[in-house]
Amino acid sequence: MKFNIWFLLKILAYIAIIMFFLFPIAWIFNMSFMTNDEILRKVPVLFYEPTFKNYIGLWEGEIAIEGFATMYVFFKQNLINSAILSVGSVSVTLLLGVPAAYAFARYKFKGGEDIAFTLLSFRFAPALLIILPLNLYFSKIGLYDSYFALIWVYQLITLPLLLWIVRGYFEDISPDIEYAYRLDGHSWFQSFWRISIPLAKPGIAAASLLCFIYAWNNFVFALILGSSQIQPVTVGALAFITASAIPYGLIACGIVVSVLPTLILALFIQKYLVQGLSLGAIKG
């Protein structure tokens, strides 16, 4: 029967896709509960006695690995750093980017398109291209190794992203809706706050999430422009690899913990993402 064959193929395709995307995550998740010996066994084991040693070690900052000396990690601090840097840069991006996106969407001013494009072009240049001069500047003006400096540099990544996504959403809102609100007796700022922003909310939510992920996952800027005091998990995880040992279980554990915040945030924001623009108020 034709139906059955298609149905079967569909199931197979689903399985292939799920294997491709989810298997590595599942494996890492598994690994985080294994000891180094179990991980390094030549024929991987599917059944083992799960251990929380990695998690406990990660939390307490020191872990003893069989056959080696005790390792000290600053993962807790790295996690806090990641949170400060990501939340900080997304907040700054929202504060600067949303009004800017509105301006680019609504007002045609001289050089406007050029400025918007210049901002976008920051995304074209590889980070390595600018990182050395930045490092020199920041050392000179005393910004090296500060949250402020990293949040500032992160704007190169997050600001253009948010600006261009949210701009499109603002452009989709009929200006008449804003005018109508002003004719009702509200000021410009009230119409921006109560009409434009709520209507662009799905776009703002999506862009913020993307910005958060980009900021959270950033590696190069944090590696070069900060010391271990302010480095996020991406850089911190590097410290797990030492000359004497590579604690795979610990690394897996670190990955699982560092993926969790983004995952939770994504689930939380999902409802805004699917909400979409309800344009029913304009003629059908």
Added chain:
Amino acid sequence: MSYLNLENLSKSFKDDKVISNLNAKIDKGEFFVVFGPSGSGKTVLLRLLSGIMLLDNGEIEMNSQVINEFQPEERDISMAFQNFALYPHMKAYDNIASPLRANNMNIPDDEIDQKVKEVASLLKIEHVLNQFPKELSNGQKQRTSLARSLISKPSVVLLDDPLRNVDAKIRFEMRLELPRVLKEFNTTVIYVTQDFREAMALGDRIAVLYDGKFNDINSPKNIYQNPSSLTTAKLFGDPTINNFDANIKKQNDFVHVEVKGEQFKLKRKTNIQDGDCIIGIRPEDIILSNESSENSIEVEFRTKTPLNLRIVFLVRLNNGLEFLCSTTEEESQLIDENKKMYISFLDEKSHFFDKETKRNLE
């Protein structure tokens, strides 16, 4: 003393002069219809009045106060948009209540509630107050948008072709209902439309907008019967007025008209000078018959078509000139197209226009 005084309003976009030297005086409580073909700048005019766009030149005076520089929220003018412009994230109730919740009003919630329900019942939308705009039909959206523009009892209400986007049945209903609703609020209304029937049905006065200014401001009856220019005459009337170049000569009680070698005479007096002009005769002012009479001209039948409960005939003179004649259905049944046909004119109802300026010569 007029309430709203528009003086030499001008607005252009780059080199495109949309409004140029527009003047009008509008009385308090008047239903003032702005009629014009599409692209004539009607919407731009409303935007200038509401403060959404700023004037290049001129003065808007309301209640003896120049309001040119006032922000939209300071003008005490409300507007119902052609595309309704409802707030999609608010229920109909909150859409309507929005003007009452503006900061300078300070109206307690129960009073807002009472007012919203009052205006909703007047416009028959009480049952949809709890729905979001996307759940409303076009007619309901339109009523919601009207309710929102009226609820705060503004001094001037601007209605931008509010019946354009609703279907024919609702349009007709609203045309009957609007004057009653607006009377309740006792406000000055500026109503924009491109449907001349709507303009004639609703307006106390009609202003005809083209070439960036009001070319006629007059009562509906006068605009139709005594248009100030050929352009106005063409805009009002369906089918459009017959017009052609003619040479006229007065003689006693008659006007002799010569059109492309064909001669006929109209029994009417006029003070215009002999010579070239454009003559305009409305299709319904032409009498069609199978019998010849003293002043009739023989014509050849071309085609006929029904239009708005009347029958429109297209007939041709010997010299090739074509006329549209509109008759009632009963009249049309008396005419046999296979026999010889004659037309004659309701003499008093012909119009003479200047060849160059197209102004009415009388």
